[in-house]
Amino acid sequence: MVARVEDRWLSKKKDANGKRIRKSTYGVGARWMALWDDTDGVARSKKFATQEQAQAHLDHVTADKMTGNYVNGRAADRFITDLLDEWLATTVHWKASTRNAAESDVRAHLRPYWGDCTAGAVRKRDVQAWVSGMKLAPRTVASIHGRFLSFLTWCVDEKILAQNPASKVNLPQGLSREHVFLSVKQVTALVKEMDELYRVLVWLLATCGLRIGEAAELRVKDLQLDRGRIRIERAVVFVKGGPPVVGPPKNGKARTVSIAPFMVGMLGDLIEHKRPNDLVFTTVRGCQIRPNNFKRRQFDDAVAAVNKAAKAARARGTKNPVTIPTSMWVHDLRHTAASLLVQSGASVKAVQRQLGHATASITLDTYAGLFDQDLDDLAVRLQRIVHPQLPAAA
Incomplete structure:
Protein backbone atom coordinates (compact mmCIF):
# COMPACT_ATOMS: atom_id res chain seq x y z
CA MET A 1 0.00 0.00 0.00
CA VAL A 2 1.15 3.50 -0.79
CA ALA A 3 0.91 5.67 2.31
CA ARG A 4 -1.84 8.19 1.83
CA VAL A 5 -4.52 10.34 3.46
CA GLU A 6 -8.09 9.41 2.54
CA ASP A 7 -11.36 11.31 2.79
CA ARG A 8 -13.88 9.02 4.53
CA TRP A 9 -16.89 11.17 3.73
CA LEU A 10 -16.59 12.13 0.07
CA SER A 11 -15.51 10.10 -2.96
CA LYS A 12 -13.25 11.49 -5.63
CA LYS A 13 -16.02 10.71 -8.13
CA LYS A 14 -18.58 13.39 -8.93
CA ASP A 15 -22.29 13.27 -9.73
CA ALA A 16 -24.05 14.85 -12.68
CA ASN A 17 -24.02 18.22 -10.98
CA GLY A 18 -20.26 18.10 -10.51
CA LYS A 19 -20.45 17.51 -6.78
CA ARG A 20 -18.38 14.81 -5.07
CA ILE A 21 -20.38 11.74 -4.20
CA ARG A 22 -21.00 11.00 -0.55
CA LYS A 23 -19.68 7.71 0.83
CA SER A 24 -21.70 5.41 3.10
CA THR A 25 -19.56 6.65 6.01
CA TYR A 26 -20.48 10.31 5.37
CA GLY A 27 -20.93 12.14 8.66
CA VAL A 28 -19.91 9.10 10.73
CA GLY A 29 -16.82 9.58 12.87
CA ALA A 30 -13.73 11.56 11.95
CA ARG A 31 -13.55 12.57 8.28
CA TRP A 32 -9.89 11.99 7.46
CA MET A 33 -7.89 8.76 7.71
CA ALA A 34 -4.16 8.14 7.40
CA LEU A 35 -3.27 4.77 5.87
CA TRP A 36 0.14 3.06 5.79
CA ASP A 37 1.80 -0.35 6.07
CA ASP A 38 3.49 -1.68 9.20
CA THR A 39 7.08 -2.90 8.94
CA ASP A 40 5.71 -6.44 8.50
CA GLY A 41 3.43 -5.39 5.65
CA VAL A 42 0.17 -5.27 7.60
CA ALA A 43 -2.11 -2.34 6.70
CA ARG A 44 -2.65 0.22 9.46
CA SER A 45 -4.91 3.25 9.69
CA LYS A 46 -5.89 6.07 12.04
CA LYS A 47 -8.69 8.62 11.84
CA PHE A 48 -8.41 12.38 12.33
CA ALA A 49 -10.74 15.36 12.33
CA THR A 50 -8.76 17.36 9.79
CA GLN A 51 -6.72 16.57 6.70
CA GLU A 52 -3.75 18.44 8.16
CA GLN A 53 -3.73 16.24 11.27
CA ALA A 54 -3.86 13.06 9.19
CA GLN A 55 -1.01 14.20 6.96
CA ALA A 56 1.10 15.25 9.94
CA HIS A 57 0.66 11.79 11.46
CA LEU A 58 1.59 10.14 8.18
CA ASP A 59 4.70 12.31 7.91
CA HIS A 60 5.64 11.31 11.48
CA VAL A 61 5.21 7.61 10.65
CA THR A 62 7.35 7.98 7.53
CA ALA A 63 10.10 9.77 9.47
CA ASP A 64 10.08 7.11 12.18
CA LYS A 65 10.43 4.37 9.60
CA MET A 66 13.40 6.12 8.04
CA THR A 67 15.16 6.65 11.40
CA GLY A 68 14.35 3.21 12.82
CA ASN A 69 12.08 4.59 15.54
CA TYR A 70 8.86 3.19 14.15
CA VAL A 71 6.76 1.12 16.56
CA ASN A 72 4.93 -1.79 15.00
CA GLY A 73 1.28 -1.62 15.98
CA ARG A 74 0.89 -5.41 15.94
CA ALA A 75 3.71 -5.80 18.47
CA ALA A 76 1.79 -3.71 20.99
CA ASP A 77 -1.07 -6.21 20.75
CA ARG A 78 1.04 -8.94 22.37
CA PHE A 79 0.19 -10.08 25.89
CA ILE A 80 2.41 -8.92 28.73
CA THR A 81 2.69 -12.41 30.21
CA ASP A 82 4.54 -13.55 27.06
CA LEU A 83 6.69 -10.42 26.87
CA LEU A 84 7.78 -10.82 30.50
CA ASP A 85 9.36 -14.17 29.64
CA GLU A 86 11.23 -12.62 26.71
CA TRP A 87 12.42 -9.74 28.90
CA LEU A 88 13.73 -12.04 31.63
CA ALA A 89 15.60 -14.05 29.00
CA THR A 90 17.62 -10.92 28.12
CA THR A 91 18.84 -10.30 31.67
CA VAL A 92 21.81 -12.66 31.52
CA HIS A 93 24.07 -9.83 32.71
CA TRP A 94 22.28 -9.58 36.07
CA LYS A 95 23.69 -11.02 39.26
CA ALA A 96 21.96 -14.21 40.38
CA SER A 97 20.49 -12.45 43.41
CA THR A 98 19.02 -9.68 41.23
CA ARG A 99 17.56 -12.23 38.84
CA ASN A 100 15.95 -14.17 41.68
CA ALA A 101 14.41 -10.99 43.09
CA ALA A 102 13.11 -10.01 39.64
CA GLU A 103 11.59 -13.43 39.03
CA SER A 104 9.94 -13.24 42.44
CA ASP A 105 8.39 -9.83 41.62
CA VAL A 106 7.21 -11.07 38.23
CA ARG A 107 5.64 -14.15 39.77
CA ALA A 108 4.01 -12.41 42.74
CA HIS A 109 3.06 -8.98 41.36
CA LEU A 110 3.56 -8.31 37.64
CA ARG A 111 2.13 -11.43 36.01
CA PRO A 112 -0.99 -11.72 38.22
CA TYR A 113 -1.97 -8.07 37.64
CA TRP A 114 -0.72 -7.32 34.11
CA GLY A 115 -0.34 -10.73 32.48
CA ASP A 116 -3.68 -10.73 30.61
CA CYS A 117 -3.21 -7.16 29.29
CA THR A 118 -1.64 -6.30 25.97
CA ALA A 119 1.38 -4.01 26.07
CA GLY A 120 -0.32 -1.31 24.03
CA ALA A 121 -3.32 -1.22 26.36
CA VAL A 122 -1.32 -0.04 29.40
CA ARG A 123 -1.88 3.61 30.23
CA LYS A 124 -0.15 5.80 32.80
CA ARG A 125 -3.40 6.13 34.76
CA ASP A 126 -3.57 2.31 34.96
CA VAL A 127 -0.06 2.11 36.39
CA GLN A 128 -0.86 4.90 38.85
CA ALA A 129 -3.99 3.06 40.04
CA TRP A 130 -1.96 -0.14 40.47
CA VAL A 131 0.76 1.58 42.48
CA SER A 132 -1.74 3.52 44.60
CA GLY A 133 -3.64 0.35 45.42
CA MET A 134 -0.67 -1.62 46.77
CA LYS A 135 -0.94 -2.21 50.51
CA LEU A 136 2.80 -2.58 51.00
CA ALA A 137 5.64 -0.57 52.50
CA PRO A 138 6.68 2.44 50.36
CA ARG A 139 10.11 1.00 49.62
CA THR A 140 8.56 -2.28 48.50
CA VAL A 141 6.10 -0.48 46.24
CA ALA A 142 8.96 1.52 44.72
CA SER A 143 10.93 -1.67 44.10
CA ILE A 144 8.03 -3.45 42.38
CA HIS A 145 7.21 -0.38 40.28
CA GLY A 146 10.89 -0.12 39.33
CA ARG A 147 10.77 -3.68 38.04
CA PHE A 148 7.74 -2.92 35.85
CA LEU A 149 9.38 0.31 34.70
CA SER A 150 12.46 -1.65 33.58
CA PHE A 151 10.30 -4.14 31.70
CA LEU A 152 8.42 -1.40 29.86
CA THR A 153 11.70 0.37 29.06
CA TRP A 154 12.75 -2.86 27.36
CA CYS A 155 9.45 -2.80 25.43
CA VAL A 156 10.28 0.70 24.20
CA ASP A 157 13.79 -0.38 23.18
CA GLU A 158 12.30 -3.33 21.29
CA LYS A 159 9.90 -0.99 19.43
CA ILE A 160 6.92 -2.68 21.05
CA LEU A 161 5.86 0.61 22.66
CA ALA A 162 6.49 4.18 21.63
CA GLN A 163 6.82 5.45 25.20
CA ASN A 164 6.93 4.10 28.74
CA PRO A 165 3.56 4.48 30.54
CA ALA A 166 5.17 3.69 33.91
CA SER A 167 7.47 6.71 33.89
CA LYS A 168 6.83 9.70 36.16
CA VAL A 169 4.26 7.82 38.24
CA ASN A 170 3.71 9.17 41.76
CA LEU A 171 5.04 6.75 44.36
CA PRO A 172 4.13 6.65 48.07
CA GLN A 173 6.61 8.49 50.25
CA GLY A 174 7.81 6.78 53.39
CA LEU A 175 9.78 8.31 56.23
CA SER A 176 13.47 7.67 55.69
CA ARG A 177 14.92 5.64 58.50
CA GLU A 178 17.79 7.21 60.41
CA HIS A 179 20.99 5.24 60.77
CA VAL A 180 21.86 3.86 64.19
CA PHE A 181 25.46 4.36 65.31
CA LEU A 182 26.55 2.43 68.38
CA SER A 183 29.36 3.44 70.70
CA ASP A 372 30.82 17.54 60.32
CA GLN A 373 34.00 17.68 62.38
CA ASP A 374 35.94 18.05 59.12
CA LEU A 375 33.95 21.21 58.40
CA ASP A 376 34.73 22.56 61.86
CA ASP A 377 38.43 21.84 61.37
CA LEU A 378 38.28 23.51 57.95
CA ALA A 379 36.85 26.69 59.49
CA VAL A 380 39.63 26.77 62.08
CA ARG A 381 42.34 26.36 59.42
CA LEU A 382 40.83 29.12 57.26
CA GLN A 383 40.71 31.44 60.28
CA ARG A 384 44.40 30.85 60.93
CA ILE A 385 45.29 31.60 57.29
CA VAL A 386 43.16 34.73 56.80
CA HIS A 387 43.49 36.24 60.30
CA PRO A 388 46.42 34.54 62.05
CA GLN A 389 46.48 37.30 64.68
CA LEU A 390 42.96 36.43 65.89
CA PRO A 391 41.95 33.45 68.06
CA ALA A 392 40.94 30.37 66.06
CA ALA A 393 37.51 30.36 67.70
CA ALA A 394 36.06 33.86 67.77
Missing part, protein backbone atom coordinates in the same frame (compact mmCIF):
# COMPACT_ATOMS: atom_id res chain seq x y z
CA VAL A 184 32.10 1.01 71.63
CA LYS A 185 30.38 0.52 75.01
CA GLN A 186 27.14 -0.38 73.28
CA VAL A 187 28.85 -2.84 70.93
CA THR A 188 30.61 -4.41 73.93
CA ALA A 189 27.30 -4.79 75.77
CA LEU A 190 25.67 -6.32 72.69
CA VAL A 191 28.50 -8.79 72.17
CA LYS A 192 28.27 -9.83 75.82
CA GLU A 193 24.62 -10.84 75.37
CA MET A 194 25.22 -12.71 72.09
CA ASP A 195 25.69 -16.45 71.91
CA GLU A 196 29.44 -17.10 72.07
CA LEU A 197 29.29 -18.55 68.55
CA TYR A 198 28.38 -15.13 67.08
CA ARG A 199 30.44 -12.72 69.17
CA VAL A 200 33.33 -12.48 66.71
CA LEU A 201 30.83 -11.93 63.90
CA VAL A 202 29.32 -8.92 65.68
CA TRP A 203 32.73 -7.39 66.33
CA LEU A 204 33.67 -7.91 62.69
CA LEU A 205 30.50 -6.23 61.41
CA ALA A 206 30.85 -3.33 63.86
CA THR A 207 34.51 -2.59 63.15
CA CYS A 208 35.12 -3.65 59.54
CA GLY A 209 31.81 -2.65 57.96
CA LEU A 210 31.06 -5.88 56.12
CA ARG A 211 27.52 -6.50 54.96
CA ILE A 212 25.90 -9.48 56.68
CA GLY A 213 25.67 -11.32 53.34
CA GLU A 214 29.42 -10.83 52.83
CA ALA A 215 30.23 -12.08 56.31
CA ALA A 216 27.95 -15.10 55.96
CA GLU A 217 29.84 -16.18 52.81
CA LEU A 218 33.31 -15.46 54.23
CA ARG A 219 35.67 -18.45 53.84
CA VAL A 220 38.92 -19.23 55.67
CA LYS A 221 40.84 -18.73 52.41
CA ASP A 222 39.62 -15.12 52.31
CA LEU A 223 41.44 -14.23 55.53
CA GLN A 224 44.92 -12.74 55.25
CA LEU A 225 45.58 -12.50 58.98
CA ASP A 226 49.34 -12.08 58.60
CA ARG A 227 48.62 -8.82 56.73
CA GLY A 228 45.64 -7.76 58.82
CA ARG A 229 43.39 -7.98 55.77
CA ILE A 230 40.26 -9.76 54.53
CA ARG A 231 39.47 -10.26 50.87
CA ILE A 232 35.74 -9.74 50.10
CA GLU A 233 34.94 -11.44 46.80
CA ARG A 234 31.48 -12.93 47.38
CA ALA A 235 28.20 -12.39 49.15
CA VAL A 236 25.23 -14.66 49.73
CA VAL A 237 21.58 -13.72 49.30
CA PHE A 238 18.66 -15.79 50.52
CA VAL A 239 15.48 -15.42 48.47
CA LYS A 240 12.26 -16.49 50.13
CA GLY A 241 11.36 -20.00 49.04
CA GLY A 242 14.61 -20.49 47.12
CA PRO A 243 18.16 -21.73 47.70
CA PRO A 244 20.97 -19.39 48.75
CA VAL A 245 22.47 -17.44 45.86
CA VAL A 246 26.18 -16.65 45.94
CA GLY A 247 27.49 -13.81 43.78
CA PRO A 248 29.82 -10.82 43.84
CA PRO A 249 29.46 -8.06 46.47
CA LYS A 250 26.75 -5.46 46.04
CA ASN A 251 28.57 -3.14 43.64
CA GLY A 252 29.97 -6.10 41.69
CA LYS A 253 33.57 -5.50 42.72
CA ALA A 254 35.81 -7.42 45.10
CA ARG A 255 37.70 -5.44 47.75
CA THR A 256 40.23 -5.84 50.51
CA VAL A 257 39.37 -4.54 53.98
CA SER A 258 41.57 -3.80 56.94
CA ILE A 259 41.06 -5.44 60.33
CA ALA A 260 42.33 -4.30 63.70
CA PRO A 261 44.92 -6.42 65.54
CA PHE A 262 42.40 -7.52 68.20
CA MET A 263 40.22 -8.92 65.38
CA VAL A 264 43.20 -10.82 63.96
CA GLY A 265 43.52 -12.74 67.21
CA MET A 266 39.77 -13.44 67.45
CA LEU A 267 39.56 -14.71 63.89
CA GLY A 268 42.72 -16.76 64.27
CA ASP A 269 41.23 -18.63 67.23
CA LEU A 270 37.93 -19.11 65.38
CA ILE A 271 39.45 -20.78 62.30
CA GLU A 272 42.19 -22.74 64.06
CA HIS A 273 40.85 -26.16 63.03
CA LYS A 274 39.11 -25.19 59.80
CA ARG A 275 40.08 -25.88 56.19
CA PRO A 276 40.60 -23.17 53.53
CA ASN A 277 37.15 -23.52 51.95
CA ASP A 278 35.25 -23.77 55.24
CA LEU A 279 32.88 -20.97 56.24
CA VAL A 280 34.31 -18.70 58.92
CA PHE A 281 30.91 -18.20 60.58
CA THR A 282 28.23 -20.87 60.83
CA THR A 283 25.14 -21.73 62.85
CA VAL A 284 25.20 -24.17 65.75
CA ARG A 285 24.52 -26.95 63.25
CA GLY A 286 27.39 -25.86 61.02
CA CYS A 287 25.15 -24.41 58.33
CA GLN A 288 25.51 -21.09 56.56
CA ILE A 289 24.02 -18.20 58.53
CA ARG A 290 20.74 -16.86 57.15
CA PRO A 291 20.56 -13.11 57.88
CA ASN A 292 16.84 -13.06 58.68
CA ASN A 293 17.11 -16.01 61.03
CA PHE A 294 20.19 -14.50 62.68
CA LYS A 295 18.37 -11.25 63.37
CA ARG A 296 15.23 -12.91 64.68
CA ARG A 297 16.82 -15.67 66.76
CA GLN A 298 20.05 -14.08 67.97
CA PHE A 299 20.42 -10.37 67.31
CA ASP A 300 17.00 -9.14 68.49
CA ASP A 301 17.23 -11.27 71.63
CA ALA A 302 20.63 -9.81 72.47
CA VAL A 303 19.35 -6.24 72.01
CA ALA A 304 16.41 -7.04 74.29
CA ALA A 305 18.74 -8.57 76.87
CA VAL A 306 20.93 -5.42 76.94
CA ASN A 307 17.90 -3.22 77.51
CA LYS A 308 16.49 -5.57 80.14
CA ALA A 309 19.79 -5.44 82.01
CA ALA A 310 19.77 -1.64 81.75
CA LYS A 311 16.27 -1.50 83.24
CA ALA A 312 17.39 -3.66 86.17
CA ALA A 313 20.50 -1.51 86.65
CA ARG A 314 18.38 1.65 86.82
CA ALA A 315 16.19 0.00 89.44
CA ARG A 316 19.35 -0.53 91.52
CA GLY A 317 20.23 3.16 91.20
CA THR A 318 22.72 3.03 88.32
CA LYS A 319 22.68 6.20 86.26
CA ASN A 320 22.73 6.04 82.45
CA PRO A 321 23.21 2.30 81.96
CA VAL A 322 24.06 1.13 78.44
CA THR A 323 20.99 0.71 76.21
CA ILE A 324 20.50 -0.05 72.51
CA PRO A 325 17.68 1.28 70.28
CA THR A 326 15.05 -1.41 69.86
CA SER A 327 14.67 -0.43 66.20
CA MET A 328 18.23 -1.43 65.42
CA TRP A 329 18.96 -3.62 62.38
CA VAL A 330 21.96 -5.87 61.85
CA HIS A 331 22.93 -3.52 58.99
CA ASP A 332 23.34 -0.74 61.56
CA LEU A 333 26.54 -2.46 62.64
CA ARG A 334 27.91 -1.49 59.23
CA HIS A 335 26.89 2.11 59.93
CA THR A 336 28.58 1.80 63.32
CA ALA A 337 31.79 0.73 61.60
CA ALA A 338 31.60 3.83 59.39
CA SER A 339 31.18 6.00 62.47
CA LEU A 340 34.15 4.44 64.22
CA LEU A 341 36.30 4.80 61.11
CA VAL A 342 35.48 8.51 60.85
CA GLN A 343 36.15 8.99 64.57
CA SER A 344 39.55 7.38 64.07
CA GLY A 345 40.40 10.05 61.49
CA ALA A 346 39.91 8.00 58.33
CA SER A 347 39.42 9.97 55.10
CA VAL A 348 36.32 9.72 52.92
CA LYS A 349 38.30 7.67 50.40
CA ALA A 350 39.47 5.23 53.05
CA VAL A 351 35.93 4.77 54.37
CA GLN A 352 34.71 4.24 50.80
CA ARG A 353 37.28 1.50 50.16
CA GLN A 354 36.61 -0.22 53.47
CA LEU A 355 32.82 -0.27 52.99
CA GLY A 356 32.91 -1.09 49.29
CA HIS A 357 30.95 1.91 48.02
CA ALA A 358 31.19 2.42 44.26
CA THR A 359 32.21 6.07 44.67
CA ALA A 360 33.28 8.45 47.41
CA SER A 361 30.18 10.55 46.69
CA ILE A 362 28.01 7.64 47.84
CA THR A 363 29.96 7.53 51.09
CA LEU A 364 29.47 11.27 51.59
CA ASP A 365 25.77 11.10 50.73
CA THR A 366 25.27 8.24 53.18
CA TYR A 367 27.38 9.52 56.05
CA ALA A 368 27.59 13.28 55.51
CA GLY A 369 26.76 13.99 59.15
CA LEU A 370 29.75 11.99 60.36
CA PHE A 371 32.13 14.38 58.61
